[in-house]
Amino acid sequence: MHFTIQREALLKPLQLVAGVVERKQTMPVLSNVLLVIEGQNLSMTGTDTEVELVARITLEEPAQPGEITVPARKLMDICKNLPADALIDFKVDEQKVLIKAGRSRFTLTTLPATDFPASEETPGSLTFTLEQGQVRRLIERTSFAMAQQDVRYYLNGLLLEAQQGLLRAVATDGHRLALCSVPAQIMESVQHQVIVPRKGVLELARLMTEDSATVTIVFGSNYIRATTDEFTFISKLVDGKFPDYERVLPRGGDKIVLADRQGLREALNRASILSNEKYRGIRWQLESGLLKIQANNPEQEVAEDEVSVDYSGDELEIGFNVTYLLDVLSATTSEQISITLADSNSSALIQEADNDSASYVVMPMRL
Numbered sequence: 001m002h003f004t005i006q007r008e009a010l011l012k013p014l015q016l017v018a019g020v021v022e023r024k025q026t027m028p029v030l031s032n033v034l035l036v037i038e039g040q041n042l043s044m045t046g047t048d049t050e051v052e053l054v055a056r057i058t059l060e061e062p063a064q065p066g067e068i069t070v071p072a073r074k075l076m077d078i079c080k081n082l083p084a085d086a087l088i089d090f091k092v093d094e095q096k097v098l099i100k101a102g103r104s105r106f107t108l109t110t111l112p113a114t115d116f117p118a119s120e121e122t123p124g125s126l127t128f129t130l131e132q133g134q135v136r137r138l139i140e141r142t143s144f145a146m147a148q149q150d151v152r153y154y155l156n157g158l159l160l161e162a163q164q165g166l167l168r169a170v171a172t173d174g175h176r177l178a179l180c181s182v183p184a185q186i187m188e189s190v191q192h193q194v195i196v197p198r199k200g201v202l203e204l205a206r207l208m209t210e211d212s213a214t215v216t217i218v219f220g221s222n223y224i225r226a227t228t229d230e231f232t233f234i235s236k237l238v239d240g241k242f243p244d245y246e247r248v249l250p251r252g253g254d255k256i257v258l259a260d261r262q263g264l265r266e267a268l269n270r271a272s273i274l275s276n277e278k279y280r281g282i283r284w285q286l287e288s289g290l291l292k293i294q295a296n297n298p299e300q301e302v303a304e305d306e307v308s309v310d311y312s313g314d315e316l317e318i319g320f321n322v323t324y325l326l327d328v329l330s331a332t333t334s335e336q337i338s339i340t341l342a343d344s345n346s347s348a349l350i351q352e353a354d355n356d357s358a359s360y361v362v363m364p365m366r367l
Contacts, residue, residue: 001066001092003037003059007101010088011079013055013230017046018072020053020203029115032069035090036113039065045116046072051200052119053207054232067113070097078106119234124218124225126162126192132228133211134182135204138169141180141358143201144327147173154240158201162192162219170245176324177248178331180358194219195242200235207233248361250349253340257286258310258353261337264291265329267305271295272322274303281365282322286341287315295322318344319367325350328360 017033025031025048034045042057078099082088086101092110099106139158147155150173159170167184170177196204204226208215218225226233271282275295285292289312293305318341328350329337336353350360 001035001037001064001068002090003042003063004061004087004089005042005057005059007079007082007086007088008084009057011076013057014044014076014079016207016231017044017053017055018076019206020046020048020051021072022048023073027115027117029069029111030117031071031073032111032116033072033075034067034069034113034116036067037063037065039063047117047119048199049117050197050236051203052234053203056230056232066092068092068097069111069113069116070108074108075099119223122220122222124220126186126188126219127216128162128167128184128186129214129216130167130182130184131211132208132213132215134167134184135215135217135226136208136211138167138180138182139201139205139208141331142169142171142178143205144331145171145173145176145178145360146198146201148198150174152240154195154238154242157195157197157238159242159245160194160196160219160224162186162188164189170242172243172245172248175321175363176327177245177361178328178358179245179249179360182357192219193242194224195238195240196224196235197238200224204233204235207231248347249359250340250342250347250361253342253346253349255286255311255313255316255341257291257339257341258336259291259307259339261329261332261335264307264309264337265326267293267307268322268326268329271303271305272326274301275322279365280321280323281319281367282325283367284318284320285315286311286313286317288312316341316344318348319365320348320362321365324362328362331360332358 036043040059045054082101089100091098095110097108161168166181168181170179216227222237224235271293276297282295291307291309295303332352334352334354338351338353340349348362
């Protein structure tokens with residue numbers, strides 16, 4: 001196996017593939033990246049057995065075919081520290097990889113490609129194509145609400161729900177919920193649901209760099225696959241039943257507040273400085289045209305702020321975890337947001353004022 005490649009052509013896909021590889025591994029070969037040359041095509045594969053990423057590069061020069069696995073982190077660090085215009089020469093010689101670039105020489109140990117775990121390809125139950133920007137929008141608008149290491153393991157991931165003409169993402173940790181939908185060319189009338197684990201969600205978002213380029217997504221019985229011109233991404237699914245999120249969405253709230261998103265965010269950030277570090281609670285006092293925000297902590301310190309809002313309903317006092325509110329305001333982009341409330345014991349429904357494709361539910365706190 002022998003090939004040459006420009007550093008710039010190799011580095012970005014290598015960084016994406018190496019990002020999948022975990023530092024601590026049960027099997028030595030899982031710390032490696034699989035390199036395969038076929039004709040003038042180089043493919044690089046990284047996996048932790050849950051998530052797999054294959055990057056494809058077309059070489060400019062003819063290459064000698066072969067396959068081998070090399071340490072992912074070391075190979076990436078070597079490439080990162082070479083000059084930007086370096087031409088890198090790879091050669092496999094007696095189970096070692098010799099790397100040359102300019103005056104630099106490196107010899108890396110290898111493991112045989114036959115040791116590398118192969119992913120099982122079973123037929124998919126649903127295939128559709130979407131713009132990468134749409135997939136990234138879904139993930140960016142919802143993934144912050146995923147649980148972390150919850151015993152209800154199905155919450156430690158993102159629900160993707162495909163139905164006719166629509167792809168929806170839902171995440172919840174039991175205290176807040178985020179939901180976003182985008183139009184999709186899905187012809188099937190049967191609803192399909194998969195739960196993508198946290199790592200798979202974050203890796204998929206990293207790959208969606210070309211907004212208008214397309215990605216083909218396949219839902220399988222135990223995997224999700226996303227394919228573009230440059231890579232193939234496969235993640236195992238979380239096996240479990242996601243809660244019925246429709247039941248969580250508040251209905252019948254009669255108090256609607258319109259607020260400037262950035263102004264509210266800044267006021268919440270200021271108040272949060274003196275909130276209880278453990279519980280992060282803040283109090284809202286809502287009256288006609290005005291939202292008063294108050295936070296205090298065990299040291300008897302108090303923060304108070306006021307924001308002008310478009311509101312004409314009854315007075316209301318309600319408590320929230322300020323981090324949950326700030327997460328929502330960071331994930332949204334519109335100038336104005338709409339907050340629908342019922343009473344001090346009911347969840348708030350937050351949406352962008354000019355767009356209802358994303359909805360956020362935040363449970364109240366007793367203060």
